[in-house]
Amino acid sequence: MDIIVLQPETSEEDIRHILKKLESKGLKANVSQGTERTIIGVIGDTSKVTEDEEDAIRAMAGVENIVRILKPYKLASRDFKKENTEITVKGIVIGGKKIQVIAGPCAVENRTILTGIAEKVKESGAAFLRGGAYKPRTSPYSFQGLGLEGLKYLAEASEKTGLPVVTEIMDPRDIDGIVEYADIIQIGARNMQNFRLLLEVGSVNKPVLLKRGLSATIKEWLMSAEYIMSRGNHNVMLCERGIRTFETATRNTLDLSAVPLLKQLTHLPVVVDPSHGVGKRDLVAPMAKAAVAAGADALIIEVHTNPEEAFSDGEQSLRPDYFAKLMQELKAVAQAVGREI
Amino acid sequence: MDIIVLQPETSEEDIRHILKKLESKGLKANVSQGTERTIIGVIGDTSKVTEDEEDAIRAMAGVENIVRILKPYKLASRDFKKENTEITVKGIVIGGKKIQVIAGPCAVENRTILTGIAEKVKESGAAFLRGGAYKPRTSPYSFQGLGLEGLKYLAEASEKTGLPVVTEIMDPRDIDGIVEYADIIQIGARNMQNFRLLLEVGSVNKPVLLKRGLSATIKEWLMSAEYIMSRGNHNVMLCERGIRTFETATRNTLDLSAVPLLKQLTHLPVVVDPSHGVGKRDLVAPMAKAAVAAGADALIIEVHTNPEEAFSDGEQSLRPDYFAKLMQELKAVAQAVGREI
Amino acid sequence: MDIIVLQPETSEEDIRHILKKLESKGLKANVSQGTERTIIGVIGDTSKVTEDEEDAIRAMAGVENIVRILKPYKLASRDFKKENTEITVKGIVIGGKKIQVIAGPCAVENRTILTGIAEKVKESGAAFLRGGAYKPRTSPYSFQGLGLEGLKYLAEASEKTGLPVVTEIMDPRDIDGIVEYADIIQIGARNMQNFRLLLEVGSVNKPVLLKRGLSATIKEWLMSAEYIMSRGNHNVMLCERGIRTFETATRNTLDLSAVPLLKQLTHLPVVVDPSHGVGKRDLVAPMAKAAVAAGADALIIEVHTNPEEAFSDGEQSLRPDYFAKLMQELKAVAQAVGREI
């Protein structure tokens, strides 16, 4: 049910005009005359009223506002599917009792470094390897990733360590290589509303890790998940990675309240990326623990054997020994909230 | 010149380590010991130090912070090119004394409506026709545009009225059709950092209207212009269309101070979109006037013959008669600030 | 009329409980069973339901959300008073056809400088003198203003030039001095929700210039005006001075769309402060023009004879000759939008 709030002193004719419009969409209406405002309650399956039709009604004479009661996403909604979605990748479950850790370098730089890091994070208990072959960079003059070659290095590191691989897609034309070499496809924050890319990954049979846009509301984020799911791919996980605020002391503001909120609104697994969320190495560990305490299903953490030689985001990467220590500490926190790691 | 600020009590060895690193990049350094902090001034062409190398230095022991003095964009910078860039499209100049108005519906709906609107806005003095054939929509269930068919309708309306056409690209795979039928390619706010798309439009010979991202800083926006220009296409215009803030009474917060600021920082023409900036029909006219007073080179305004039947954004579209009146009023404001319209 | 949205599957008993609560407040209810949600339309004078009672209802079992239809402010609302409020200060009208300009230094520094500036801005056509005797400073180590002495200098400068004086109050204990020496009392952005201060200035018989808080919504701002008016002082003017966003290239983001929006929502005069809004001298003039074009009733502009010796905000102060030139340019813009200056 949606509600149409009328402007004060709307004419009878304008009201009839609106009611006729609703009728033409197969909807019934319930007019309530208040002391100061008249409202129209719309009855029927308003979920079939598109955003566009709603906009058109909003543009009609006499309409002050439309209040949406129902959520605009369906497949992603907890109302649609009550039980948690568990996504299984090569036998590893994301969204279950065990919290999974995805670790690795920001960018794939070369075969040796990558394999070295992969072995280290595997030792410490990571379940997935991350690494970017295609890198979205603010500057056209920065390293843009090794591309297909990088994907192959990832696949090799995966084979050696047994860790499935998470990597980012930036262009729908790269989908074949990504599907061939990766186990989970990442949609980066800047592409959260690259709708064509969403439709592309919605059409393949690989889980998708969908990062939250820099200034995306929770609702918009779930709508982007809905885009992917609307094409048939229901294996979507949502990754909080910090939002943009006025604060400049941290790279972004990690919005951990999104974690329990998403758990109410959706059945999809929730991942947290404390590395991008704060952008400062010393803050990664406390925020990783906080994410686990808040209810995250998985963490994605940047690890590099030599951060000062990293091609990107060195400032926020953990060294392997520090990562190993963090994994131990996370175990205790996970246990404290009834989870495992 | 960049500045490296050291942590208090950084060891001599760490400092030597940093200096050696700089040397290896062909840079000289100037160490200044202050009473409370030591800083290293870097001398030489630091513009060749990539973002990545900078990150790597930031990750070194002893480094508290790096202060960038130089702007990260070059081709887009007023330092690089002092005189204003004027972009000429079918004989119409954007960025000159005359302020150009781009008008039309949000989405191309059908041939008749589009041509009707085109004729009306032409009559009132608009210089360009806008209309979306590919529509980025928050919901996968909303109208996504007519695609190639829509491009053809635009071309027809253009031929009938003589108005060149501005339309949005969403997918690099659509570039051929867009180049064939459009006169100016629009990059929408959500794609401002869709870097592959930027490179794509940077490789063709058509002017680009680059909208500011919802939460993009001025610097990031200029870096996106730089992406396009780095591929050889220097005909870029920047379009302010409102940023996301905490305020919910307007759709976005139109940042008009971006206009005079951009005029200082860059030689590129500046366009303002008051329709998306505020999202409410009644606020479009005053904000269009304010944009002209602030120094905009062009305006882009949504006009629809029947907003309540529009497929999208009806709420912010002006009716043709109202648009005609606005055009008259804008003339006076333009004149007051030494421009024409 | 307010609307209570119920959670799906709310029990009959919970609904009865809610209806009983409403009845106890003298309100009637209209239950509409939709296909997916049930809503309760509340009928009667809901404006008497306090924020607290609303919160209490929101906390009841079964309630998913409450939608407020009516505005929470009354005296400040355009619904309450249709015609514009004009505030007359020593014969000068704010809120009429003529746009008034308030000019002067950020802080009162000494008698000579102040009088010098006052004479200059008077010459150029300013109608009011601004100057802070009590200065809200971020640092306790910064100049905090001359206090009572500063107020006296303001009164002297006012007497010499005939310009009425606008000055800021920071502490309810300073009210007597302020009322004695000032003509308009300014509430600064940081005190927009200093409710005790609002009540204090609401109890005296002097017009109040209420600056918008750094991250205040339009609604909260109008509620702060309502605080003042609720005590009997209806001479309130609202001053937009920039809001805080993620953008760091300007000091704040001047939200000019607030001007036409406020003109719809309230009958109170609207003032714009481009100096604080942008914080950079070169951007003040274009934004002052834009403010006039957007419909501002008054401008408040920082002017200093020697900005580099100013005790505060030198970076955004205009020199008198530049201010004189701006006043000329503003005349043309005012005329273009049917106003005078």
Place this chain on the structure above:
Amino acid sequence: MDIIVLQPETSEEDIRHILKKLESKGLKANVSQGTERTIIGVIGDTSKVTEDEEDAIRAMAGVENIVRILKPYKLASRDFKKENTEITVKGIVIGGKKIQVIAGPCAVENRTILTGIAEKVKESGAAFLRGGAYKPRTSPYSFQGLGLEGLKYLAEASEKTGLPVVTEIMDPRDIDGIVEYADIIQIGARNMQNFRLLLEVGSVNKPVLLKRGLSATIKEWLMSAEYIMSRGNHNVMLCERGIRTFETATRNTLDLSAVPLLKQLTHLPVVVDPSHGVGKRDLVAPMAKAAVAAGADALIIEVHTNPEEAFSDGEQSLRPDYFAKLMQELKAVAQAVGREI
């Protein structure tokens, strides 16, 4: 050491002018000519250069920018005092190994309800009682608190339970009553930059709980602590309570990364208020756990025996049994991060 960045092509004369100015402040300068920019490194105790003098320099011809290297706060800085500040109130230590919990209703409503809640939270292990006698409310028509009477009820509940009391001050004129009846004085978010109030509580001998402003940066927040400390009261604790962002699904965005960041920047204890931070009862528990995991020294949580009858903020208050359960769960998390509760 501060850095002055010069505009390109600054004249020798302008540079001499700036150097002379620095000299007049007893500072030395180190001019470095880069290939694209010249910078001046300022040597000497720049911490004595006030904000105002800095602004004045920024306003000089040739100055493009000033980069502050040193932090503007001193007493609050970790550089000034390396060891953690522990604040002891009636034998209870805030800032030590044990995490303290402050609990109670938003507002003091009457003697019976308050004492009832106090007894309940005491039973569950809370160390302090919170409750507002003076309430900052957005609307002048909302319940404004019981005032002095409320303070007396707090003192009674404190005597009965042994729990020391935290309550908010809104007006410097209320200081005597607050000092008489309260054990910790709270400065609310809206008053974080009510500088006169800060100076007032800086002059008394009671610990202060300083809430972060709705859109305050970490730096501004620490400057407000500095205000209090500059008057001699060094017992300040900082309370994160959520910042304002574009997200509307939660009341605020709780910025937990502020916790570890503050631990680096300052020696003062850090408190987290998850109740106001999220504003939704169901999210309070996970965020309280996350706050502990992130390193908070104390939590402040709203508890009410009957949220739906609460005079304010009922929506975010926990019932006592739920609070008791949460206290148990927090113990496990605290232990996992090497703390106690």
